[in-house]
Each structure stands twice: as C-alpha cells, then as structure tokens.
Amino acid sequence: MPEKENPHKGHRQRMLKKYTELGIGCFEDHEILEILLYSAYTRRNTNDIAHDLIKRFGSLNGVLNASYDDLCEVENVGPNAAAMLCFFKDFALRHNVHDNSGVVLDTSEKLRSFCHTLLSKNRIEVAHALFLDDSYTLISEAQISVGVTNRVEFDLKKIVAKALKSQSSHVVLVHNHPGGVTMASATDVAATRRTANALKELGIELVDHIIVNEESSYSMRMARMLPDIWNS
Numbered sequence: 001m002p003e004k005e006n007p008h009k010g011h012r013q014r015m016l017k018k019y020t021e022l023g024i025g026c027f028e029d030h031e032i033l034e035i036l037l038y039s040a041y042t043r044r045n046t047n048d049i050a051h052d053l054i055k056r057f058g059s060l061n062g063v064l065n066a067s068y069d070d071l072c073e074v075e076n077v078g079p080n081a082a083a084m085l086c087f088f089k090d091f092a093l094r095h096n097v098h099d100n101s102g103v104v105l106d107t108s109e110k111l112r113s114f115c116h117t118l119l120s121k122n123r124i125e126v127a128h129a130l131f132l133d134d135s136y137t138l139i140s141e142a143q144i145s146v147g148v149t150n151r152v153e154f155d156l157k158k159i160v161a162k163a164l165k166s167q168s169s170h171v172v173l174v175h176n177h178p179g180g181v182t183m184a185s186a187t188d189v190a191a192t193r194r195t196a197n198a199l200k201e202l203g204i205e206l207v208d209h210i211i212v213n214e215e216s217s218y219s220m221r222m223a224r225m226l227p228d229i230w231n232s
Contacts, residue, residue, distance in 0.1 A: 011045075012038060029060035036088055040081035049076050064089040090121060106136040108208070111172060112217040114138075115210040119176040120217075127175040129159050131168035132207070139166045144173075154191045156198055163204050171199055173209040182211045182218035184225055192220060196229045 015035055018026060027035075030050040037046035056074050057063045063071075064085065071082035105111045111130075118128060118141070125147035131139045142162050145155045154173065163171050173195060175188075184192075188209065196206040206229070209220040221230045 030054050033060055033063060036085065037081060040078075040084045049074075049081070053077065064092075100138060103138050104136060105130070105132060105138055105172070108219055108222055111208060112210055112212075112219060115172070115174040116212045116217045118212075119174060120212050120214055122176050123178050125176055125178065127154055127173065129162065130172040130174065131163055131166040132170040132172065133167075134169050136170060136207075139168050154195060156195055159195060160198055160202065163199060164202065168204065170205050170207045171195075172207045175211060177211055177213045180213060182213050182216055184209070184211060184218070184220050184223075188220070189225055193226060193229060196226070 015031070019035070024032065030047070033050040033053060034046045037049060040046075041049075052074055053063045053071075054060065057066050057070075066085075068082050068086050071077055071085055072079060100114075103114070105114055114130075119126060127144045127147070128141060129144050130141050133139055140162070142158075144158055145153055147153065154175075159171065159173075173192065188211065192206070192209045199206050207221070208230075209225075211218045211220070220226065224230070
C-alpha cells in the first residue's frame with residue numbers, strides 16, 4: 001500500500017507565508033502562540049501545545065504573563081519552551097520601552113508608570129537611566145549597571161557620558177528591588193546625591209530616582225529623601 005502522506009507537511013511554511021502576506025492580524029491567539037513555539041520545537045507539531053496553553057491561561061496575554069514555573073506545569077511544555085515564552089514577553093516589554101522615545105514624562109505619575117513597566121519584571125537588580133530634553137520628552141533610555149539579587153551600583157561615568165552624548169537636559173535614575181520593598185537604602189541615597197552633583201556641574205538636572213518592585217514604584221523626590229537636592 002502507498003505510504004500515507006503527512007497532513008502536517010509544509011504547515012510551518014504555509015503559516016509563515018500567510019504571515020508575510022497578510023500580517024499578524026489574520027491569526028487567532030493560538031496560531032500566534034503556535035508560531036512562537038517554532039523556535040523551541042524544531043520538528044514537533046506545536047498546535048496542540050498552543051491550544052493547551054490557551055486553555056490553561058485563558059488567552060495569549062495570559063500565557064505570556066505566566067511565570068516560568070507555571071508554564072512548566074503544562075503538559076508537553078518543557079523548560080526550553082517555557083524559557084522562550086518568558087523571553088518573548090520580556091523582549092516585547094523592552095522593545096516597547098525603546099520604541100517610546102518621544103513620550104512625554106512631565107509628571108511623577110507618568111514617570112513612575114513608565115519606570116514600573118521598564119523594570120518591574122526583572123529578577124535581579126538592574127539600574128537604568130532615562131535621558132530627557134527640556135520639555136521632559138524621552139530622548140533615550142539605557143541600562144547603566146547590572147547587580148545581583150539584592151544589590152546594584154550606579155556607573156557614574158556611563159551616566160555622564162550618555163547624558164552628554166544624548167544632549168539631554170534632564171536625567172532620571174531607576175532601579176528595581178525584585179521581591180523586596182521599594183524603600184531607598186542608604187546606598188541608594190548616597191549614589192543619588194553623587195549623581196545629582198556630578199550632573200549639576202554639567203548643567204543637567206537629576207529629576208528623580210525611581211525604585212520599583214513587582215507591584216509598585218517609589219519616587220525618592222516625592223518622598224523628600226534629598227531636600228538639599230530637590231527643594232520642590
């Protein structure tokens with residue numbers, strides 16, 4: 001008897017061709033997820049895994065916001081696929097932030113919301129700086145340093161160099177406290193004062209230092225942590 005033809009043969013090529021011709025809007029959530037999983041499964045049919053994930057977490061957004069451990073609990077989702085899905089989510093968040101050059105951050109509420117989106121999902125402490133123009137419009141954003149699980153240091157030379165290169169007139173520091181409270185430590189206060197004084201010598205204002213965790217954000221300026229630097 002002739003060998004039965006594989007009904008899935010060429011399926012991935014057809015899906016990708018459909019995307020290049022019609023864009024992502026032509027796909028259902030499970031189909032988008034199916035395509036995302038191609039990178040984790042080079043041969044396996046990913047359609048059934050995508051359906052299982054949607055069923056477990058309710059939507060594509062639910063899948064991408066699920067934790068690594070929760071993803072691993074779904075049948076046929078191994079550690080590589082779980083890590084890849086988490087990576088896609090973090091990549092999208094990072095891309096959205098970088099794509100936001102031109103956004104106006106002229107209030108504490110806007111600034112704190114932006115910073116929370118930027119760093120709240122990081123599992124280790126990292127420090128970033130935002131570089132703004134005269135109207136508090138974002139010019140660029142950069143990672144300044146990477147810490148460990150409970151400590152980060154600020155690279156003052158890098159902050160100054162990037163502020164000068166971007167020709168910014170205002171700078172905002174932001175770092176995260178993963179799994180911890182958003183209160184500033186003595187080290188945070190000292191680093192903020194050093195940075196503010198160094199930037200002031202160049203005619204650049206340090207607008208604020210925002211600390212975020214998974215749930216909330218904290219403004220050192222609004223908390224009046226440095227009255228000698230921020231008197232209003």
